[in-house]
Amino acid sequence: MKIAFTTTGDSPDSPLDPRFGRATGFLVYDTDKDAFEAFSNNQNLNAVQGAGIQAAQNLASLGVEALVTGHCGPKAFTVLSRAGIKVYNTGLATVSGALNAFRNGELTAAESADSESHWV
């Protein structure tokens, strides 16, 4: 199973980025390989609109099944749930901290978006 974390860095000790669509990048943890892989989110950082939709699509194409992030807006959430990706919101500081919490079952999957769209 692949779990994506939003982050401003590229290692497990890096801070968790509270933003989803405009996150600096993603760390994708593969539970089978017990390894992290980093992906940049550069092309979405400056998107005029729809950064969350694009980021959600990218995660779907990477075969991710869970997303751990700070906040996720309604449009991105729609794409993620359509792709079968569960969203876990957390305020934890680092990727490794969030991964531990996820493993210990301390995070619950969100039922809906937890932040407002930037466009309405």
Add this chain to the structure above:
Amino acid sequence: MRLVVASGKGGTGKTTVAVNLAKSWGSPVQLLDCDVEAPNTRLFLGGTMLESQVVTISVPEVNEALCNGCGECSRFCEYSAMACVAGKAMVFVSMCHSCGGCSLVCPTGAISEVESRIGTIVTSSFGKTTLLEGILDVGSTMAPQLIRRLKSLVKSGVPAILDSPPGTSCPVVTTMKGADFVILVTEPTPFGLHDLTLAVATTRELGLPFGVVVNRLGIGDDRVHSYCATEHIQVLLEIPDDRRIAEAYSRGELMVDVLPEYAGLFAGLRRELEKR
């Protein structure tokens, strides 16, 4: 002649200037409320409603039975209004700019175009003024599209005064495009000056001639005036900070109707504009 009345921010008296200028024009004039997210011109005027029309734009609809999940549509769409996940395309209507491109690139013909409502345009008349007011539906992000539709209804040969949205964003640029002259309304305060400089930058970037109206003269300092002098910007009109204007306003009356000296000031502004 097409005039735009704009300001760097809301609450500077932009609508007051637009309405009083229209009212004092003397001959028939078209007034357009382009502040489609918060139209308020009709509140100033009353008048008789003539017509209300629904405005729609064409947006794509996906026939899932035909969609093979190739993702061409979402790669094409510049506005991220299309996403393709789990083997099917999905549309975010509120972000679509109606370019029609996705239906052209779709290899299976799964995309057709349907009409989606973005707002209404209400036409009313009071005296010699025809008011065209754009009202964007709540939640729609299609302000520029609605403003363009509104502008397309302007009859040539009759002067048009466009009441712009506040600020310097996309809807403001859409309102200003093609104008013969822009009137920037400001207040003589540090905040007013700050917002004025932004509005001046936008107007200059569009290459449009413009002048300034200072509203509520007397409440601040003279920095707006020295800025205009340094930048060679003409101050077209100064409206004093006069209690009687606010009182008339609270009774639902316009200053040009009840205060003769202001009728004179606006007549002067009109003559100044007609020289251009």
